[in-house]
Amino acid sequence: MTATRILSFVGLACAVSIGGASAQNTAASGLFGTVALTANFTPDPHRVRIEAGGADAASALGSPCVGFIASGQPDYELNYTTSGAVALGFFVQSAVDTTLVINDPSGRWYCNDDFNARGGENAGIVFPSAAAGSYDVWVGTYNRDDVGAAAELIISELGAPWDPRFGTTELAGDFNPDPFTAEVVAGGGDAAASLANGCVGFVSTARPDYDIVYSQAGRFTLSLFAEGTVDTTLAVRAPDGSWHCNDDFDATGHNPGVTFGTPVNGTYSVWVGVFEQGSSGQRVNLFVTETGTPPWQARSAAPGPARAPGTALSSSGTGFLVSRAGHVLTNHHVIEGCSRLTFQVRGDLAVEARILASNAGVDLALLKTDLTPVTPAEFAGAGVLRLGDEVVVYGFPLLGDLSSQGNLTSGIVSALSGLNDDLSRLQMTAQIQPGNSGGPVMDRTGHIAGVVVETLNTEFFQRERNATPQNVNFAVREAMARSFLDTNNVRYAVSTDRTLLPIADIAERAQQYTGLILCYQ
Structure with missing residues (x-):
């Protein structure tokens, strides 16, 4: 499956200026391995388990480097091949507060502590137009006491592992235009039932396909529909943590839909699945509406009120x-x-x-x-x-x-x-x-x-x-x-x-x- 590549990130890479010699050896091979990847690699993300931290204070490299990293050889090395402008991200997931230090192919240093709010205390660095060559990676711990903690280094061209695969949109009550539409790639290798009881089909459970951040709730219902050429399913995690799943919304086809009669403010995380795993990888339209009317019904309906009665x-x-x-x-x-x-x-x-x-x-x-x-x-x-x-x-x-x-x-x-x-x-x-x-x-x-x-x-x-x-x-x-x-x-x-x-x-x-x-x- 070839997914849409990311175009921009919140936490972009910013170079660090180093005044003196570094104890980190960029010529050494990775302690936990070396990998060669070419742009548009699969599977994406590439994951490797490591032990985070070390004896050296990352602050010796300069601001904004923090935490404690290994002395000498890097934790991991990536040899990257690319011929175009591709965004390349390095992320860490761990139970402890992590930091990240990277030396890029030009020899410049980059550091990060917390990538974004959704990622919590996990670090991340993104190169918006990554150059070909060798990337040496050190995964640090913010606290000295956490040195040696288990962590996972994630290399991806699709975005942070905790962020939705295809984007986030903020919508306020009575939004216009209605419906809001976004394109996603449906399906994945995981059973949707692993998200919640009652969910069917196959999705990628690692992260949602799309997030809707809804505000000013109260006047209207909130509905989410998926429509494509394959039999799709839908799983939605509401702001209160409850799960809402559907296979076929009505008898007119194989398109799913979920309606919240009394929506609340917050984030609605959406997974668009496929009923048969072999159908994964197809592009599907996600619709968000306050009219209560599925898009396939709205197209065939005669002109009338903008909102269906009872919404x-x-x-x-x-x-x-x-x-x-x-x-x-x-x-x-x-x-x-x-x-x-x-x-x-x-x-x-x-x-x-x-x-x-x-x-x-x-x-x-x-x-x-x-x-x-x-x-x-x-x-x-x-x-x-x-x-x-x-x-x-x-x-x-x-x-x-x-x-x-x-x-x-x-x-x-x-x-x-x-x-x-x-x-x-x-x-x-x-x-x-x-x-x-x-x-x-x-x-x-x-x-x-x-x-x-x-x-x-x-x-x-x-x-x-x-x-x-x-x-x-x-x-x-x-x-x-x-x-x-x-x-x-x-x-x-x-x-x-x-x-x-x-x-x-x-x-x-x-x-x-x-x-x-x-x-x-």
């Missing part, structure tokens, strides 16, 4: 699982006008949610997901809650501003009815914010006593009553919520256990069945 994030709220069949209870106003909904319990992936029933009068809605929770919420039982009882609220308010892990507040029941003596509501002092709507209100036994619904409109009271009410919040009473579930034939649990729990224990329970609801239009 623009409109609002958010909270809901909670009330059955082992995946039913989610929330507010009507949370789901009103949404063309698509997702539900996400903390620590899990977002799942699609569909509307089964909704009642604007009591402001409740019932959603259905494919989740099968082991511990859905349990109701406390009507008539248990009293004036002055403590209540706890858990939810996901102010999406993008407050903690994405959920927020917990507590207070007391301050009234057993809502505005104008509305008996379908109860009033509480537990603080709520936009985004809490639809979340659970729990008593001190940890069971459901209501559903968060609204807070008092302070602007109205300031304008019409010349008063500034504080901490006046409302929830749909448990009895109304249970009646709504009964009407829709949902099998939920009512607990008779009245053991009081610490609030921290209540929070842990709530995190298991409460989730973030995202509304897309």
